[in-house]
Amino acid sequence: MAKVKTIFICQNCGIQSSKWIGKCPSCNEWNTFTEELLVTEEKLSSRGKKFRASAPVKITSIEAGKEQRLQMPDKELNRVLGGGLVLGSLILIGGEPGIGKSTLLLQTALRLKDTSVLYISGEESQQQIKLRADRIGIHNSECMVLTEVTLELIFKHLETVNPDIIIVDSVQTLYSEKIESAPGSVSQIRECAAALMRYAKDSGTAILLIGHITKEGVIAGPKILEHMVDTVLQFEGDRNYLFRLLRSSKNRFGSTAEIGIYEMHDNGLSEVLNPSEILLPEREEFLSGVATACTMDGLRPMLIEAQALVSSAVYGIPQRSSTGFDTRRMNMLLAVLEKRCGFMLGAKDVFLNITGGLRVDDPATDLAISCAILSSDQDIAIHPKTCFAAEVGLSGEIRPVNRIEQRINEAEKLGFKHIYFSKYNQPSTAKIKAAKIKLHPISKIEDVFSGLFG
Numbered sequence: 001m002a003k004v005k006t007i008f009i010c011q012n013c014g015i016q017s018s019k020w021i022g023k024c025p026s027c028n029e030w031n032t033f034t035e036e037l038l039v040t041e042e043k044l045s046s047r048g049k050k051f052r053a054s055a056p057v058k059i060t061s062i063e064a065g066k067e068q069r070l071q072m073p074d075k076e077l078n079r080v081l082g083g084g085l086v087l088g089s090l091i092l093i094g095g096e097p098g099i100g101k102s103t104l105l106l107q108t109a110l111r112l113k114d115t116s117v118l119y120i121s122g123e124e125s126q127q128q129i130k131l132r133a134d135r136i137g138i139h140n141s142e143c144m145v146l147t148e149v150t151l152e153l154i155f156k157h158l159e160t161v162n163p164d165i166i167i168v169d170s171v172q173t174l175y176s177e178k179i180e181s182a183p184g185s186v187s188q189i190r191e192c193a194a195a196l197m198r199y200a201k202d203s204g205t206a207i208l209l210i211g212h213i214t215k216e217g218v219i220a221g222p223k224i225l226e227h228m229v230d231t232v233l234q235f236e237g238d239r240n241y242l243f244r245l246l247r248s249s250k251n252r253f254g255s256t257a258e259i260g261i262y263e264m265h266d267n268g269l270s271e272v273l274n275p276s277e278i279l280l281p282e283r284e285e286f287l288s289g290v291a292t293a294c295t296m297d298g299l300r301p302m303l304i305e306a307q308a309l310v311s312s313a314v315y316g317i318p319q320r321s322s323t324g325f326d327t328r329r330m331n332m333l334l335a336v337l338e339k340r341c342g343f344m345l346g347a348k349d350v351f352l353n354i355t356g357g358l359r360v361d362d363p364a365t366d367l368a369i370s371c372a373i374l375s376s377d378q379d380i381a382i383h384p385k386t387c388f389a390a391e392v393g394l395s396g397e398i399r400p401v402n403r404i405e406q407r408i409n410e411a412e413k414l415g416f417k418h419i420y421f422s423k424y425n426q427p428s429t430a431k432i433k434a435a436k437i438k439l440h441p442i443s444k445i446e447d448v449f450s451g452l453f454g
Contacts, residue, residue, distance in 0.1 A: 008033040014186045014222030036181040067253060070164070070206065073111035076262060076271045077104075080233060080246050082254015085165070088204040089253065090197050092171070092226065094211040094219040095235035100244055100262070100269055101210050103132065104235065105167050107268045110138040117142060118163040122149040122173030136268040149183065151176040151192050155199070163205065168196070170210040172220055184212075189221040193228055226250065237264075241357030243278075244269065247298075257298035276303040276414055279356045286384065289376030293368030294389040294407040294419065295360055301403070301410035303387060304358060306365065308372035309351040318347060324354030325369065326361065333370050333392060340396030340445060343377060363391035364401040367420060370445065371452060380453050385417040388448075396445045400424040405432055412437040420448055 008017045011034055013027040023030050069084030078084050081091075095101045102124075109117040110133060117140075121129060129145050144161065148154050151174055158166075168174070174192040175183040182188070193209070200207045209229070212220045219226060226232050230252045237244035246260035261272040272278060280292065280303055289308045294301060306325075313319065322330050330352055337343050350373060354360055368388040375382050389407045391399040400422040401407075409432070411419050416437055423441035432439075442448055 006035055009036050009186045011186055014190070014224060034185065036179075036185060036187055070115070072108060073113075074108050074260075074271065075273065076246065076260030077108060079258050080248050080251075080254075080260045081231065082251055082258070085206050086230070086253045087206055088200050089206050089230040090193075090200050090228070091206070091208045091231040091233065092211050092219065092229040093208060093233045093235055094213050096213060096217075099235055099237060100264060101235050102169050103136070104246075104262070104269055105169070105208055105210065106132055107136045107138065109143045109165070109167060110136060110140045112140070112142070112165070115142060115165060116144070116161070116163045117165045117167065118144050118146060118158070118161055119167045119169070120146045120148060120154060121169045122147070123169060135266070149173050149175050151195060155195075158199070162203075166196075166200075166205055166207045168207065168209045170212055171196075171225075172212045184220070186222045189225055193225050197228055238357040243272070243275075243356060243358070245297075245358075255299070259298045259300055276301075276410060279304050279358070280414070281305065281355070286381035288379045288381045289372055290384075291368040291372035291375065291382050292384070292387040292416070293360075293362075293365040294387050294411050295362040295365050296401075296403055296407065297360075297362070299403075301406045303411060303414060303416075304360065304365075305355045306369050306372045307353045307355060308369070308376045309349075310345065310373060310377040311349050313347055313349050319349040319351070321350075322352040324357070324359045325352055325365070329366075330369065332394070333366060334373070336392060336394060336396055336445065337370060337374065341374075341449060343374060345373070345377065348377070362401075363399075364389045364407070366390065366392040367398065367445075367448065371448065374449060374453070378453060382452060383418070385415065386420070386452075387411050387416050387418070388420045390420065390422045390442070392445055398422040398424075398442050398445060398448070408432055408437065408439070420451075 008020050010024045010032045012029045012032045013024060015024060015026040017033060020033050024032050068087045070087060071084045072078050093101055109119055126145050126147055146157055171189060171193060172184045175188060176191050179187045179191050196207055214220050232250040234247045234249055235244060242264045244262040244264060248256045248258060250256060261275045262269040263272050291306050292303055293306055294303050320327060320331055334345050334350060338345050367390040370392055371382060371388060389401055391401055393399050404421055404425040408419055418438050418440060420440045420442055423443045426441050
C-alpha cells in the first residue's frame with residue numbers, strides 16, 4: 001500500500017512546510033497554508049507521448065529553424081502573440097470575471113477554418129456554451145466541446161480526437177486523481193499544468209489556458225504556473241466601458257510590447273484596428289479644459305483625450321481627483337505649473353479624466369494634461385486639431401519622449417494640424433516629411449502657454 005504523507009502548502013506562493021505556519025516566510029501572507037495529502041511511493045505517470053532521448057550538443061551545431069505558426073482569424077490576437085499561434089506552445093490568459101476571456105477564445109475557435117479545436121470547459125455546461133456560440137452567430141463543425149474536469153479522462157478523449165488546438169476553461173477547475181487535494185489548490189494546478197505542457201510539447205498541439213485571478217489582480221495559483229507556460233496574456237478593461245485590452249507580460253516567441261484592443265458588443269468582441277478614431281470624439285464646438293495627447297501603449301501609437309475641470313474650492317480643502325491617470329503625478333504637474341508659470345492652483349479643485357475608460361502611464365501625456373488644466377483654469381479652448389507629446393520635468397523643461405516619429409505620423413494620419421513636442425527630439429524628426437501637420441519644438445513649459453493662450 002502506498003504511503004501517504006501530509007504536508008502544508010502555501011496557496012499564494014507554493015512553498016511547502018512539514019507543519020502549519022501562520023505567516024508564510026516566503027510571501028509574508030497570513031493564513032495561506034492548507035493541509036494536502038501526497039502519495040509518495042507511487043510515481044505520477046506521464047501523460048501523452050514519452051520524451052525523446054536527448055544528448056548534449058554544441059550550440060554552434062544546432063540549426064536554428066523558424067517556429068511553425070498558425071495564423072489566427074483575429075488580427076489583434078496575432079499581433080499580441082507575435083505573428084500567430086506557435087504550434088506546441090502553452091498560452092495562459094488571465095483576467096477579471098466577466099471581462100470576456102471565454103467569449104474571446106470561443107469566437108476565435110469558431111472562426112478557425114480547416115482546423116480542429118477542442119474546447120474543454122469545467123465551468124459551463126454544453127448548453128451554456130451553445131447559447132454563447134449562437135449569440136456570437138458563428139457556426140463551425142470543426143469545433144468540439146468537452147465538459148470534463150478530470151485530467152485522466154481528458155487525456156483519454158485526446159487520444160481519439162487528436163485536435164490541432166485545445167482551449168481549457170479554466171485551469172483552476174482541472175483535477176488529477178493522482179493528487180489528494182481539492183481542485184484549484186497549488187498541487188493540482190502545478191500537476192495539471194505540467195501534464196498539459198508535456199502533452200503540448202510532445203504532440204505539437206497548441207493549448208490555450210484560461211486562468212482565474214485573485215482579488216489583488218494576479219493569476220491565481222503558484223507563480224510557477226506563469227514560469228511554465230510560453231506566453232502570459234492579460235485581458236483587462238473597465239466593464240462600464242466597451243473597450244478591452246489584451247496585453248502580453250511574457251512571450252517566448254515575440255515581443256511583450258504589443259497590445260490588442262477590442263470593443264465589446266452583444267454578439268461578441270470586435271477588433272479595433274484604429275483605436276485613435278474611436279477614442280477621440282467628434283466635437284462641433286470648442287470646449288475649454290480638453291487637450292489631446294499622443295501616447296504609446298507598447299509599440300502602438302494612440303491619440304487620447306484628456307479632460308480637466310478647475311474650479312474654486314468651496315469646502316476649504318482643495319480636492320484632487322483623477323480617473324485613468326496617477327493622482328500623485330497630477331499633483332506634481334500642478335506644483336510645476338504654480339512654481340514655474342505663476343498660476344495659483346493651490347486653492348482650487350482639480351478634476352482630471354482620461355476618456356474611454358483607459359488608464360495611461362506614458363510620461364508623454366504630461367504636456368497634454370498640463371495644457372488641459374490651464375485651459376480649464378483660464379477658460380480658453382485649445383484648437384481640437386492640436387495634440388501634444390512631451391514629458392514635463394520638475395524645473396519646467398520639456399523633456400523628449402521615445403518614438404516621436406510614430407507619434408507624429410499617427411497625428412498627421414488623423415488630420416491634426418499642430419503638434420507640440422520637445423526640441424530635443426528634433427534629431428529624430430529630421431527625416432519626417434510631414435506636409436500636413438506643423439511641428440512645434442519647444443524647450444520650456446512657458447513657451448507652450450504663450451503659443452497657445454497668447
